[in-house]
Amino acid sequence: MNSASNAARTAIVTGAARGIGRGIAERLARDGLDVAVADLPGMRQELDEVAAAIEKTGRRALAVDTDVTSKEQTDALVREVAEHFGHVDVFVANAGIARVTALLDTGLEEFEQVMAVNLRGVFLSYQAAARQMIAQGTGGKIIGAASIVAYRPFALLGPYSASKWGVRGLTQAAALEWARHGITVNAYCPGIVGTAMWELIDEKLAEAEGLDKGKAIKKYAESIALGRVEEPADVASFVSYLASPDSDYMTGQSVMIDGGIQFS
Ligand SMILES: NC(=O)C1=CN([C@@H]2O[C@H](COP(=O)(O)OP(=O)(O)OC[C@H]3O[C@@H](n4cnc5c(N)ncnc54)[C@H](O)[C@@H]3O)[C@@H](O)[C@H]2O)C=CC1
Ligand SMILES: CC(=O)C(C)=O
Numbered sequence: 001m002n003s004a005s006n007a008a009r010t011a012i013v014t015g016a017a018r019g020i021g022r023g024i025a026e027r028l029a030r031d032g033l034d035v036a037v038a039d040l041p042g043m044r045q046e047l048d049e050v051a052a053a054i055e056k057t058g059r060r061a062l063a064v065d066t067d068v069t070s071k072e073q074t075d076a077l078v079r080e081v082a083e084h085f086g087h088v089d090v091f092v093a094n095a096g097i098a099r100v101t102a103l104l105d106t107g108l109e110e111f112e113q114v115m116a117v118n119l120r121g122v123f124l125s126y127q128a129a130a131r132q133m134i135a136q137g138t139g140g141k142i143i144g145a146a147s148i149v150a151y152r153p154f155a156l157l158g159p160y161s162a163s164k165w166g167v168r169g170l171t172q173a174a175a176l177e178w179a180r181h182g183i184t185v186n187a188y189c190p191g192i193v194g195t196a197m198w199e200l201i202d203e204k205l206a207e208a209e210g211l212d213k214g215k216a217i218k219k220y221a222e223s224i225a226l227g228r229v230e231e232p233a234d235v236a237s238f239v240s241y242l243a244s245p246d247s248d249y250m251t252g253q254s255v256m257i258d259g260g261i262q263f264s
Helices: 019-030 043-057 072-085 108-136 160-183 198-210 214-220 232-243
Strands: 010-014 034-039 059-065 090-094 140-145 183-190 254-259
Touching: 010 019, 010 072, 010 108, 019 034, 019 043, 019 090, 019 232, 034 043, 034 072, 043 232, 059 072, 072 108, 090 108, 090 232, 108 140, 108 160, 108 183, 140 160, 140 232, 160 183, 160 254, 183 232, 198 214, 232 254
Parallel strands: 010 034, 010 090, 034 059, 090 140, 140 183, 183 254
Antiparallel strands: none
């Protein structure tokens, strides 16, 4: 990697107002990067709190309202960060949504909502980040949010699983095409992380399986070899590696970080 040399390296993290994205943003700041955090306008208060937490580490922060399903907004995010920090070295396309739905009951609108955020959003993010990094001539690190369901589906997460398989494919294609620019592209595949997303999944799965609230996540967590539900910090420490020069010889990979649910 040949990142911008004298200035601090910089990162953009989408879906950073809470959960895994917040964990990644704060971890990258502790690693010494200046970090721009992006999320939907409705998450502005939480996003400002994350920016304040980043500044407490001594690094610079920037909060930008961004809907990653919009090409205009995703391009504007990268442009604003490049103008503010001078360069973009790391882009973490973390934003995602989950919908719990049986395939036969899934309407087209719901299917397209999931694809719009989880796959189109990652495509637009990868594209905007790569264009900036190529223009800089510095190389860079592009990192996407996949999931263990990119390798094996969970019941009632069909469209979500398909979107994450898509992220795996996109990550491989981008890695191939952009290697000559010194850009590596990898994705992380968490398992069962205790965030707002799994609160929603638990509620819906419990409803579908006739279980009490909190019981579905408990049941699924029994398959975790390490015996505990994953935390955002577990994902963030792996993303810290992907964002660092230590991972310079790794590209095109979508790697399980799941406490041992799925062995590859
Ligand atoms: N929680 C889990 O168990 C797992 C999560 N993942 C993936 O990790 C990523 C983060 O997940 P969590 O933190 O658990 O979810 P979360 O629901 O807690 O946070 C997701 C964030 O993304 C933001 N977001 C949603 N749509 C957006 C859009 N169109 N534009 C910009 N931001 C948007 C939300 O406002 C929220 O702040 C997602 O891509 C998810 O699919 C993957 C595997 C497991
Ligand atoms: C939300 C998600 O990706 C899983 C595997 O739970």
